[in-house]
Amino acid sequence: xxSRFFNNRNSLGLLFMLPTAVLLLVFLTYPLGLGVxxxxxxxxIGGSGKFIGLANYAYLIGDSLAQLSLFNTVFYTVLASVxxxxxxxxxxxxxxxxxxxxxxxxxxxLLPWIVPTALSALAFWWLYDAQFSVISWVLTKMGLxxxxxxFLGDPWNARLSxxxxxxxxGVPFVAISLLAGLQTISPSLYEAAAIDGAxxxxxxxxITLPLLTPIIAVVMTFSVLFTFTxxxxxxxxxxxxxxxxxxxxxxxxxxxxxxxxxxxEGAALATMMIPFLLAAxxxxxxxxxRRGWQQGGDK
Amino acid sequence: xxxxxxxxTVTQTGKAARSxxxxxxxxxxxxxxxxxWVTVYIPLLLFVFVLLFPFYWMxxxxxxxxxELLSQSGNPFWIVxxxxxxxxxxxxxxxxxxxxxxxxxxxxxxxxxxxAASVFAAYAIERLRFQGAKQVGLGIFLAYLIPPSILFxxxxxxxxxxxxxxxxxxxxxxxxxxxxxxxxxxLMGYFRSIPYELEECALIDGATRWQILVKIILPLAVPGxxxxxxxxxxxxxxxFIYALTFVSSSEIKTVPVGVVTELIEGDVYHxxxxxxxxxxxxxxxxxxxSFFVEYYVSGMxxxxxx
Numbered sequence: 001x002x003s004r005f006f007n008n009r010n011s012l013g014l015l016f017m018l019p020t021a022v023l024l025l026v027f028l029t030y031p032l033g034l035g036v037x038x039x040x041x042x043x044x045i046g047g048s049g050k051f052i053g054l055a056n057y058a059y060l061i062g063d064s065l066a067q068l069s070l071f072n073t074v075f076y077t078v079l080a081s082v083x084x085x086x087x088x089x090x091x092x093x094x095x096x097x098x099x100x101x102x103x104x105x106x107x108x109x110l111l112p113w114i115v116p117t118a119l120s121a122l123a124f125w126w127l128y129d130a131q132f133s134v135i136s137w138v139l140t141k142m143g144l145x146x147x148x149x150x151f152l153g154d155p156w157n158a159r160l161s162x163x164x165x166x167x168x169x170g171v172p173f174v175a176i177s178l179l180a181g182l183q184t185i186s187p188s189l190y191e192a193a194a195i196d197g198a199x200x201x202x203x204x205x206x207i208t209l210p211l212l213t214p215i216i217a218v219v220m221t222f223s224v225l226f227t228f229t230x231x232x233x234x235x236x237x238x239x240x241x242x243x244x245x246x247x248x249x250x251x252x253x254x255x256x257x258x259x260x261x262x263x264x265e266g267a268a269l270a271t272m273m274i275p276f277l278l279a280a281x282x283x284x285x286x287x288x289x290r291r292g293w294q295q296g297g298d299k
Numbered sequence: 300x301x302x303x304x305x306x307x308t309v310t311q312t313g314k315a316a317r318s319x320x321x322x323x324x325x326x327x328x329x330x331x332x333x334x335x336w337v338t339v340y341i342p343l344l345l346f347v348f349v350l351l352f353p354f355y356w357m358x359x360x361x362x363x364x365x366x367e368l369l370s371q372s373g374n375p376f377w378i379v380x381x382x383x384x385x386x387x388x389x390x391x392x393x394x395x396x397x398x399x400x401x402x403x404x405x406x407x408x409x410x411x412x413x414x415a416a417s418v419f420a421a422y423a424i425e426r427l428r429f430q431g432a433k434q435v436g437l438g439i440f441l442a443y444l445i446p447p448s449i450l451f452x453x454x455x456x457x458x459x460x461x462x463x464x465x466x467x468x469x470x471x472x473x474x475x476x477x478x479x480x481x482x483x484x485x486l487m488g489y490f491r492s493i494p495y496e497l498e499e500c501a502l503i504d505g506a507t508r509w510q511i512l513v514k515i516i517l518p519l520a521v522p523g524x525x526x527x528x529x530x531x532x533x534x535x536x537x538x539f540i541y542a543l544t545f546v547s548s549s550e551i552k553t554v555p556v557g558v559v560t561e562l563i564e565g566d567v568y569h570x571x572x573x574x575x576x577x578x579x580x581x582x583x584x585x586x587x588x589s590f591f592v593e594y595y596v597s598g599m600x601x602x603x604x605x
Binding site for chain 2: 009010012013014016017019020023024026027028029030031032034035038043046087090091094095097099103105106107108109110111112114115116117118119120122123124126127129132134137168171172176225226229230231232235236250253254257258263266267270271273274277281
């Protein structure tokens with residue numbers, strides 16, 4: 001009887017799924033629902049709130065700071081993702097060449113992605129220091145600028161500086177993932193194209209790009225997803241300042257909910273990110289659907 | 300955080316790559332050497348320089364005496380009189396050693412718990428194929444896409460209600476929410492590559508499912524387990540937002556949160572100590588990484604199956 005239970009796929013499957021299911025239901029699914037619910041209440045930290053309908057959302061839509069954070073988030077995500085894609089693809093193409101010390105380069109390139117973001121952000125904070133920035137020092141010595149750049153003190157400088165730090169951290173991931181994709185493309189395709197007289201640019205446009213599309217779609221979806229919800233980089237570099245110019249929706253919801261104490265409002269702000277994330281996931285889902293020719297007739 | 304998924308998609312086309320490895324030279328030999336320098340080596344070296352410079356800067360600042368740090372003259376790229384004062388301050392005058400211990404403890408426990416749960420889950424989804432396994436697999440993938448920054452507020456409420464606020468348990472129990480989906484997804488891909496026939500043979504010989512898992516699947520999946528394990532360890536070591544929200548006492552903070560919230564005091568920043576803290580906090584993951592680079596890259600790109 002017992003052995004039967006342990007060899008039945010359904011009962012054993014249930015048993016094997018149990019630890020995962022319990023942990024994920026309690027600490028993932030339930031909080032997700034609770035977050036949406038909290039968004040409809042006026043809960044404060046340490047107290048229980050009551051249902052107030054769409055009041056949080058109505059307030060946030062009219063709140064100029066929330067509007068600014070939405071703009072910042074979109075700006076940050078779009079610019080950082082475009083740069084990460086362009087630089088990541090370039091780096092992947094470079095690494096795909098026949099290089100000496102290939103594995104060394106591959107290993108070194110991933111470092112920014114491995115190290116805790118909060119800690120590498122501190123290094124950027126020091127690099128961006130208004131008084132002692134080494135970037136300003138070099139530019140001054142070269143005679144390009146005469147006053148030290150206030151990287152994090154001016155709204156637009158701060159926006160661009162945080163994007164730069166984000167790109168620095170994200171490029172390795174994009175590059176290494178795309179490199180894996182590039183390595184699956186058969187060199188014989190390029191040889192055939194070269195014999196037919198295709199230029200390197202044409203080879204890139206008509207062989208590399210189409211064959212890489214499915215992986216690009218997936219990698220960029222992830223990149224967009226995690227850039228859109230980025231928190232630690234901003235928290236460490238600017239805490240949302242100067243003049244809230246770098247507040248993202250995630251940092252603003254943290255500020256409203258934890259130091260500010262309005263869990264309900266913070267949760268509503270976090271919930272407002274979900275539609276954007278869903279859009280990204282749908283994109284990923286359709287990007288995943290490989291067309292027959294992209295699988296090389298295999299399967 | 301975003302690797303397991305690419306992992307599995309990349310592998311689907313992995314077959315083609317293998318057959319090409321023997322003939323990788325491609326047409327690179329057609330390019331002349333000067334041209335290669337301009338189009339390949341110089342841009343690559345620039346990339347490597349930019350990607351590594353912040354680490355160099357972190358290291359050099361950590362060993363610089365304060366006088367040199369704040370002097371406007373001299374070459375900032377070099378140290379005249381290296382010092383260990385910042386490290387000494389960090390280790391003896393701040394709770395840094397405790398943060399280190401917390402991070403090690405929380406990361407290790409969370410990693411092993413998640414790995415154990417993921418092995419069972421991945422085996423059940425991939426091999427037991429219980430009714431609804433496919434949907435559960437999809438659910439696991441979707442769970443992986445939920446970013447911590449939309450979960451931390453309700454989780455904070457739950458952690459508070461369970462009385463776990465400001466304890467290590469808060470972190471040990473919440474880290475698996477992003478570790479388990481990731482590890483399960485990676486291991487599912489790995490298990491898929493182990494031939495069914497092995498299990499069938501064992502079943503015919505009278506092995507139970509448990510024996511099959513322990514004696515056949517797990518030994519074959521060791522590289523996958525290492526990949527998942529080191530990834531999980533790195534992810535928990537680097538975690539920030541949960542540790543920032545669920546813990547407030549200094550003695551149970553983790554390294555990233557401790558350095559960011561406690562070493563920055565007032566208007567005068569102790570850059571030397573800050574960078575020393577960042578360097579020491581990055582070192583363990585960098586060391587783990589350097590030992591397992593191949594597992595990392597393959598875990599990331601899904602080449603585990605090769």
